[in-house]
Amino acid sequence: MPDPESRPPARPQPSRRPWEDREAAPFVRLEGLSKSFNGTVAVDHVDLHIYRGELFAILGGSGCGKTTLLRMLAGLEIPTSGRIFIDGTDMTNVPPYERPVNIMFQSYAVFPHMTVEQNVGYGLKKEGVAGAELKQRVTEMLELVRLGGLEKRKPDQLSGGQQQRVALARALIKRPKVLLLDEPLAALDRKLREHTQFELMNIQDRLGITFVVVTHDQEEAMTLATRIAVMDAGRFVQIGTPTHVYEFPCNRFVADFFGTINLFASRVTQVESGTCRVQSDEAGADIASGDAGGQAAGAEVWIAVRPEKISISREAPVVGGFNVLKGVVWDFGYQGNRSIYRVKIASGKIVQVSTQNRVRSDARAVEWDDEVFLSWDPNSSVVLAE
Amino acid sequence: MKNRRPLFTVAALWFGFAFLYVPIFVLIAYSFNDSRLVSLWGGFSLRWYGELLRDRQIVDAALLSLRIAVISATVSTLLGTLAAIALTRMGRFRGRLLLGGMIAAPLVMPEIVTGLSLLLLFVSMQDLLGWPSKRGATTIMLSHITFCMAYVAVIVQSRLAIMDGALEEAAMDLGGRPFRVAVDITLPLIAPAMLSGWLLAFTLSLDDLVITSFVSGPGSSTLPMVIFSKVRLGVTPDVNALATIIVAVVGLGVLVAGWLMLRQDRLAAGETPIRAYA
Numbered sequence: 269m270p271d272p273e274s275r276p277p278a279r280p281q282p283s284r285r286p287w288e289d290r291e292a293a294p295f296v297r298l299e300g301l302s303k304s305f306n307g308t309v310a311v312d313h314v315d316l317h318i319y320r321g322e323l324f325a326i327l328g329g330s331g332c333g334k335t336t337l338l339r340m341l342a343g344l345e346i347p348t349s350g351r352i353f354i355d356g357t358d359m360t361n362v363p364p365y366e367r368p369v370n371i372m373f374q375s376y377a378v379f380p381h382m383t384v385e386q387n388v389g390y391g392l393k394k395e396g397v398a399g400a401e402l403k404q405r406v407t408e409m410l411e412l413v414r415l416g417g418l419e420k421r422k423p424d425q426l427s428g429g430q431q432q433r434v435a436l437a438r439a440l441i442k443r444p445k446v447l448l449l450d451e452p453l454a455a456l457d458r459k460l461r462e463h464t465q466f467e468l469m470n471i472q473d474r475l476g477i478t479f480v481v482v483t484h485d486q487e488e489a490m491t492l493a494t495r496i497a498v499m500d501a502g503r504f505v506q507i508g509t510p511t512h513v514y515e516f517p518c519n520r521f522v523a524d525f526f527g528t529i530n531l532f533a534s535r536v537t538q539v540e541s542g543t544c545r546v547q548s549d550e551a552g553a554d555i556a557s558g559d560a561g562g563q564a565a566g567a568e569v570w571i572a573v574r575p576e577k578i579s580i581s582r583e584a585p586v587v588g589g590f591n592v593l594k595g596v597v598w599d600f601g602y603q604g605n606r607s608i609y610r611v612k613i614a615s616g617k618i619v620q621v622s623t624q625n626r627v628r629s630d631a632r633a634v635e636w637d638d639e640v641f642l643s644w645d646p647n648s649s650v651v652l653a654e
Numbered sequence: 655m656k657n658r659r660p661l662f663t664v665a666a667l668w669f670g671f672a673f674l675y676v677p678i679f680v681l682i683a684y685s686f687n688d689s690r691l692v693s694l695w696g697g698f699s700l701r702w703y704g705e706l707l708r709d710r711q712i713v714d715a716a717l718l719s720l721r722i723a724v725i726s727a728t729v730s731t732l733l734g735t736l737a738a739i740a741l742t743r744m745g746r747f748r749g750r751l752l753l754g755g756m757i758a759a760p761l762v763m764p765e766i767v768t769g770l771s772l773l774l775l776f777v778s779m780q781d782l783l784g785w786p787s788k789r790g791a792t793t794i795m796l797s798h799i800t801f802c803m804a805y806v807a808v809i810v811q812s813r814l815a816i817m818d819g820a821l822e823e824a825a826m827d828l829g830g831r832p833f834r835v836a837v838d839i840t841l842p843l844i845a846p847a848m849l850s851g852w853l854l855a856f857t858l859s860l861d862d863l864v865i866t867s868f869v870s871g872p873g874s875s876t877l878p879m880v881i882f883s884k885v886r887l888g889v890t891p892d893v894n895a896l897a898t899i900i901v902a903v904v905g906l907g908v909l910v911a912g913w914l915m916l917r918q919d920r921l922a923a924g925e926t927p928i929r930a931y932a
């Protein structure tokens with residue numbers, strides 16, 4: 269299954285950012301889309317623009333409404349209110365079999381009584397394609413997902429990864445305007461998942477089809493997506509590029525969702541253009557941060573710093589009196605490529621720090637019970653209002 | 655404590671099986687008895703089977719029973735399948751639970767009650783509509799369809815319940831209109847359940863006596879009715895032969911139905927969990 273010759277997928281070029289272009293028309297447009305099931309609201313007034321050729325990820329915890337949103341896009345669920353436009357056409361009331369959209373289910377839903385070939389060809393057959401053309405297009409698609417030679421197999425003779433490819437091929441063969449994928453990789457083991465992530469991007473890049481991927485795995489979302497929408501309780505909390513949502517989360521929920529983050533309850537003391545100062549009793553220090561996030565002096569805020577942004581050392585760093593915390597190494601975990609330190613600072617709070625292990629064994633490495641100094645660049649912390 | 659067999663369990667098992675099957679084996683053995691006296695063994699013979707074929711009353715009754723069984727099994731399979739699809743695939747509508755319970759009720763309804771109520775229905779229909787004009791094969795068939803349908807619906811429903819609904823949705827997503835999806839996906843996947851439902855309905859119809867007696871009319875006696883009336887005059891060896899044939903037919907039907915259900919369960923169990931990276 270590994271394929272050394274597949275070229276590395278082309279990441280979206282920095283210039284290709286249609287969502288920053290005020291002129292660009294969205295390819296998929298959701299307007300106030302809601303869905304409730306007997307009173308429980310699954311999707312709550314969602315507005316969203318997705319652009320042509322994007323690989324858009326919808327990320328959120330279990331039960332937040334991701335699948336429901338995707339099913340509404342596919343036409344399998346009728347919205348309670350709101351509208352869906354695809355390529356400029358109102359699709360809100362169009363039945364699934366007439367939408368230029370295909371979905372890949374989390375359970376794959378490969379037809380158990382059909383061979384791989386029949387599964388993949390099903391959609392084309394319903395379009396009236398038959399004979400040599402059908403056969404050729406099925407063969408081409410099977411080559412694309414590297415299932416060549418398995419045409420005559422039944423699904424119960426396939427591995428999980430192969431079934432996943434059948435489901436993908438079956439959904440792609442109709443060249444939909446939008447391909448919807450519900451947790452496409454959740455059932456695969458870690459190694460295969462990482463490999464398949466890149467393959468998905470590769471295929472998406474080659475066919476130029478707009479992908480909307482639902483996932484609850486933040487790493488997967490960041491690897492795959494041009495943009496990520498973070499969802500909670502039926503609403504979008506933040507929409508942005510992977511870098512944006514990771515480095516500039518809009519609130520504590522998003523910050524916490526994307527990996528670990530250290531949060532300090534603080535109060536803004538001084539705001540200047542581009543910089544601000546906050547005082548935090550929890551951190552026991554004066555903290556400088558790049559941007560106040562629209563907060564004025566006196567506001568109660570949270571300062572958020574990612575573990576990898578913090579330097580740890582036994583010697584006091586030579587900086588001017590701010591962003592320096594003193595503590596004791598409380599816990600230490602070696603993970604091969606990096607080490608995780610949990611440092612207890614004066615207020616009793618535990619601060620997490622991670623370092624890259626660039627040297628094989630470092631005699632000067634920080635150990636248990638060492639007294640250490642933690643510091644970070646003012647531009648590495650974020651001010652969060654909530 | 656070595657591998658000691660739990661004696662009590664084994665004994666209970668054998669006793670249970672003996673209780674169930676000894677009467678049937680006695681019956682089968684005596685059907686090959688040459689003697690006219692039922693309780694006396696007079697050597698092996700097939701003469702009673704030959705005698706059966708010459709008995710017009712029995713042959714007619716057998717043909718009628720078979721005809722009724724085939725038709726009512728077929729119709730009840732169609733109706734029962736439709737009911738099962740409606741109950742499992744139409745989503746949650748008002749009264750679904752009630753309907754689901756009601757469709758299974760004939761399974762536990764005493765036959766006397768079913769028979770009596772059907773008889774009353776037919777009599778009043780005859781008065782009001784003039785149809786069915788007399789009681790006979792038609793009314794028997796209608797009654798058999800009524801109670802067989804419940805069995806088919808329950809069997810097909812259990813198959814639909816374990817079937818992944820996403821299969822039908824996927825087919826629809828790929829451009830299949832609802833009717834095509836039913837033909838392409840639903841039907842092939844529930845076909846084994848429908849077949850086992852048909853076989854069960856067939857055997858139930860073939861050996862029903864109580865309900866049939868209520869709704870049949872003159873000149874339309876089914877096989878169980880003929881046997882019952884013959885036996886009341888005394889057990890004759892040809893009835894043993896007839897009963898043996900029925901046991902063979904019904905046994906085969908139940909066996910095939912059971913095998914089909916076992917197979918589809920295995921199929922369903924094998925296809926649902928996604929085997930990761932084999």
Ligand SMILES: Nc1ncnc2c1ncn2[C@@H]1O[C@H](COP(=O)(O)OP(=O)(O)OP(=O)(O)O)[C@@H](O)[C@H]1O
Nearest residue numbers: 305309310328329330331332333334335336337484
């Ligand atoms: N058919 C339905 N009937 C009633 N409630 C439903 C139905 N489908 C979904 N819900 C409810 O809507 C909410 C959102 O469900 P949804 O399946 O969209 O979540 P999800 O984000 O996909 O979660 P997961 O990550 O676990 O798949 C849940 O509270 C769920 O219970």
Ligand SMILES: [Mg+2]
Nearest residue numbers: 334335336450
């Ligand atoms: Mg889901």
